[in-house]
Amino acid sequence: MSLNFGRPQLSIPGPSIMPDRVLAAMHRPSPNIYAGALVELVDTLYPDLRTVAQTKHKLAIYISNGHGAWEAALKNTVKAGDKVLIIGTGKFPLTWGEMARSHGIETQVIDFGMQTDCDTEVLSQVLSKDTNNEIKAVLAVQTDTASSVKNNIPALRNAIDAADHDALFMVDCIASLGCDEYHMDDWGVDVTIAACQKGLMTPAGIAFVYFNEKAEDARKRVEPGEYWDWVLRTSSDIFYRQFDGTAPTHHLFGLREALDILVHEEGIKACWNRHATLSKAIWTAIDAWGLKGNLELNIPDSSKRSCAVTTLKTGAGEASQIRQWCEANAGLTLGIPLGFEGDDFDCHLRIGHMGHLNPPMVMGTLGTIETAMKALDIPHGETGLSAATQILANHH
């Protein structure tokens, strides 16, 4: 008999759980888009969005998901026939590369597989060989949402500098913004890409491209077309022009509320810190479960793990059984595997832990996974939950 009652829990790596306050802020009639509350609200978003990415640079807001922001970033910086270098850590950078190819952009991919981050020596070597500066941009993710690996962004910057290469450095922070520590300016990132439905706790539909002066120079040699053009979006004082049409009205009210919570109440540093502790509690539980049976973390090196999502490996078929049990019997939805093929598919699952989360929510997810393993007779170590509570207890 199912225990699936009460509020369901969505522990997938995006969309994330929305705070009730964000939902409530959106619950209103359509606003005037030419004057009034909405128009006044938008100007207040930009400084807070800069704080979240730790930058003083410009940003364009698009009505799109993350894929739209990927396309916007490419359209404003490179053109058909140009070459970009893809830092292939996990699955998402490869998908971004496919999108680039669909625009006639040539891609060179360094594939690091599904279990580790970018080897910066290799990156430096590849760039050093590009003596004619054919590579116009280096495309990386901070967090790969499939493998749950996290790249060391300042180390990537250093590797580009060590090769004395002029390429633009573009970083996809769609999964990690508002979860993992990030400093666009201090870390020397030229273009940052993000979306609102993960760490920013707002329904999917708004995306962001931040760009510095070097990226503005790159923009001058390309023709992005009207809709994606970040110059049009950021140069007009007219609200309607900033969105190239009707603004995403209710999303903007929701985002305002989410940024109040994140930037003005919790504070971005405390938010990173909370994500670090909640992640560590999850990793510690998985390590303890793994003392018996087949469970293990997909990213062996803890310094290379994302604080927004955790991918774990199980014995054959166990991951699907756990997911299905949790969904049907307990109202907990876990993330399906991405980027793992064939036999590897059924032995991976993902836990999303981005955004609006606290210890009862995380312990609820962990406790439900452990319950599933008991119900399914999947062998596991017994101390997972108590190990996780010790991490939470040590938080300061």
Ligand SMILES: *Cc1c(COP(=O)(O)O)cnc(C)c1O
């Ligand atoms: C979610 C995600 C995307 C894609 O975003 P959509 O909104 O689904 O288009 C791209 N990159 C990363 C790292 C992501 O986590």
